[in-house]
Amino acid sequence: MIGGHSSSSVLTLRSILYYCLTLLIACGLQSVVFGRLGWRGAHPDCPLTLALTAALLTDSRIGCLTGMASGFMTSGIVGETMGTYLVSRTVAGYAAGVPTGRLYRGKLGVALAGVFVCSIIAETILALSAPRLTLEHWLISIPGSALFNMALAFPMFYLLRSFGWGGDRH
Numbered sequence: 001m002i003g004g005h006s007s008s009s010v011l012t013l014r015s016i017l018y019y020c021l022t023l024l025i026a027c028g029l030q031s032v033v034f035g036r037l038g039w040r041g042a043h044p045d046c047p048l049t050l051a052l053t054a055a056l057l058t059d060s061r062i063g064c065l066t067g068m069a070s071g072f073m074t075s076g077i078v079g080e081t082m083g084t085y086l087v088s089r090t091v092a093g094y095a096a097g098v099p100t101g102r103l104y105r106g107k108l109g110v111a112l113a114g115v116f117v118c119s120i121i122a123e124t125i126l127a128l129s130a131p132r133l134t135l136e137h138w139l140i141s142i143p144g145s146a147l148f149n150m151a152l153a154f155p156m157f158y159l160l161r162s163f164g165w166g167g168d169r170h
Helices: 013-032 046-056 060-078 082-097 108-128 135-162
Strands: none
Touching: 013 046, 013 060, 013 135, 046 060, 046 082, 046 108, 046 135, 060 082, 082 108, 108 135
């Protein structure tokens, strides 16, 4: 088992392998399906949503790892800006994992809100690295992408819980 002292952050090797397989599938779906979806610059980000959902079910240390893995995979799909994706996803994963030990233990509503907020964090870091963006991007694309990710988090939450992520199962 891998993890820290709290029961919510202890993961078996099987649950980690299932996560890795799911991340590969999420990246494939991102490049084939979700990369083509969008509305006024907003788009869903399947690997980021998976990383944030996993972070919200564990803690900040595992959140950093899932975010970093998502950043590596996303930069591989995009083929550019590896550092920006890596930093934005790692910071968002950490931010998603911080409140889990104190605020809740895997509640769906809090996880959806956490994915929304942390998606805004990740997209804002990306936007700050490309400062020539318009006001429309700041007002529509970033919150719109966060809403897409929040919708994606619903099935991912239950999928990860079925893989053993999230500790106790109420």
